[in-house]
Amino acid sequence: MFRITIIQIINNFFFKTIFLGIIFFHTTIMFAHIFNRNLPPKSLKRKTTINIENPNFFQMKNGLKVLIVENHKLPLVRIGLELNYKPFLEKDKAGIKKIFGQMLRSGTKNYTKEELDDIIDYMGCSLYTSFSETSIFTMKKYLDKSISIMSDILMNSKFDNSKELNKIIKQRIIDISLSEKDPNSILQIVRNVLYFGKNHPYGEYETHDTIKNITLHDLKKLYDKYYIPNISYLSFIGDISQKEAEKLCNLYFSEWKRKSYKEDPVIKEYVIPSKIEIDIVDIPSLTQSTICFGGPICLKKNDPEYFSSMLANGILGGGPQSRLFLNLREKKAYTYGAYSILRSDRNIGCFSVYTQVRNEVTEKAIKDIIKEIFEITKNKISLEELDIKKKEISGQFILDFEDPNRINDLFICELKNNLPSGFYKNFLNKLELVTIDDIYRSCQKFFFQKNGRIIIVGKAHDILPNIKKLGYPIRYFDRFGSLINKKNE
Incomplete structure (x- = not known):
């Protein structure tokens, strides 16, 4: 009647607690020599390399350098062009590069500005233009049409839309007026002038007068000098193969004429004070x-x-x-x-x-x-x-x-x-x-x-x-x- 079994002892709350405590203690001791969670794990001493492949690359006869980064996850392609040039002084037409980027989509030999906007909107593409970079992001099914538009912009922009230029200049003057009250914009201008000097490309700044000085003829001269294939990189990124890219380049860019390019000299007048x-x-x-x-x-x-x-x-x-x-x-x-x-x-x-x-x-x-x-x-x-x-x-x-x-x-x-x-x-x-x-x-x-x-x-x-x-x-x-x-x- 008074016999106590092991099961009865374990079922007792007090003895159960002691029993579990003993098991936990012995388990901790057993694994203590393996893990010490108070110390961070030792880093692996080995060389780390990034497993990426260089883009496919080829150069056309006119000097245009072409890169292809294949990514076939989605039927999308980005086509981009980037100029490789040294900075130059804009002088009394400071701000011309910003105006140029907006005017680059104002009309070509084959399309008016309105026609370009309508086509881009219909295809659901994204067109970006600046002085040094131009790109179009498109669905694969519109790739041929998209690259034809881009080649037309790069090779056949007319710069004859005076109405668009006047509108852009007015908007730019408003932007400059607003920035004159912004301390960050003021700091940027003053910093660049004091760091690099007003006669250095990095020290120039645009004003109402320099923007008003810009003409269609100035934009055309800039276009003729810098938009040439031998200082340009053309890239295809997305659902496209090298064979497809080569075919498109031969079709749309083989007529782009190489021109001689001479860099403008840059005056180095930046001065560091002798003391703070x-x-x-x-x-x-x-x-x-x-x-x-x-x-x-x-x-x-x-x-x-x-x-x-x-x-x-x-x-x-x-x-x-x-x-x-x-x-x-x-x-x-x-x-x-x-x-x-x-x-x-x-x-x-x-x-x-x-x-x-x-x-x-x-x-x-x-x-x-x-x-x-x-x-x-x-x-x-x-x-x-x-x-x-x-x-x-x-x-x-x-x-x-x-x-x-x-x-x-x-x-x-x-x-x-x-x-x-x-x-x-x-x-x-x-x-x-x-x-x-x-x-x-x-x-x-x-x-x-x-x-x-x-x-x-x-x-x-x-x-x-x-x-x-x-x-x-x-x-x-x-x-x-x-x-x-x-x-x-």
């Missing part, structure tokens, strides 16, 4: 300051420092986990965002830090920007920062290849910048090889420590008393980057 200076654009109506710090740099994609400089900029101001963002926004709450840009360019690049802050904290924000730049140029970054930024850039780079257009763009970039073959295939390996010492050297080379310009677009009356405390020389400029002789009040 503050350049103020006084806009009395503003309640916050738009700040930019930096200057021009020489950095190309095929330079040895390209990958280390990319990582260095990412750590300084390349996103919400960067030093500038964490300091100025998360810690100090001065701004919604603070970022840095390190732009490589085959002509001349630039380094800039950007933020917008309240008038009363302008001086404090500038001090923190200089402090962060000084810190990253004097002391080496941590291994943790480097690893995080490598993973971030690598992950985004891999995701980009889900878009076939990106594969095409990178291959054209290789050709235009004379990069070694497979530059982007080996991108991840080159990124992984960057060391802390490489980052340190890039920071010292490209981040302005003792010189550079602090450009402020803001209300001088409110910010000047505290700005003077920084001890840097102060100069005043108008909204077009011209120096104003004004005493520090």
Whole structure:
């Protein structure tokens, strides 16, 4: 009657709890030597390559370079043309390239503007035109008609639609008037003028007068000089084979005549101050300051420092986990965002830090920007920062290849910048090889420590008393980057 079985003991709540606890304890001990979840898994030390194929490529007799990226998932094709030219001065017709892009679809030898618009609308295509790029996105069943339209635009644009030109000029003047009140637009103009100079293509800006100077004859001259096959890349992306592309090119582009092309000389007048200076654009109506710090740099994609400089900029101001963002926004709450840009360019690049802050904290924000730049140029970054930024850039780079257009763009970039073959295939390996010492050297080379310009677009009356405390020389400029002789009040 008093016999107690094992089953009865286990069924008892108290003993059941002890029994399960013993099992859990022994299981944990048994697997403890296998898994330690307090430590991250070790990364695999191996070379990482991206399994992508280069676009199919051929060159026509007239010099037109053709690329094909096949993707047969959907019956869609994108046809694009990109010019390979060096920047040129627009002078008293600054803004002509923007006008040109809009006028490129204003009528051809075979179609009026209205006919072009109707055909594009009927086929459900998307036509994009700018000075340097033209593309049409179409369904496969309309491919032949779409490429015939594109070839007509590239080879037979007339530029005789004065009514359309007048309409575009009026709209552009309205846009310029609106931008004159925008602190970001003002900063962009002043920054470009002070970085590169008004006699450099990157330092030009459009005004009402330069836009009004543009004529149909000017557009036609630009078209005749730059729209030639021997400085152009034509790309087919989507549901198309190389055989189909070759047939279409022979049918629609074989008559496009090669012409001689001579690049315009570019004056290099950009000047970096011998020490840090503050350049103020006084806009009395503003309640916050738009700040930019930096200057021009020489950095190309095929330079040895390209990958280390990319990582260095990412750590300084390349996103919400960067030093500038964490300091100025998360810690100090001065701004919604603070970022840095390190732009490589085959002509001349630039380094800039950007933020917008309240008038009363302008001086404090500038001090923190200089402090962060000084810190990253004097002391080496941590291994943790480097690893995080490598993973971030690598992950985004891999995701980009889900878009076939990106594969095409990178291959054209290789050709235009004379990069070694497979530059982007080996991108991840080159990124992984960057060391802390490489980052340190890039920071010292490209981040302005003792010189550079602090450009402020803001209300001088409110910010000047505290700005003077920084001890840097102060100069005043108008909204077009011209120096104003004004005493520090």
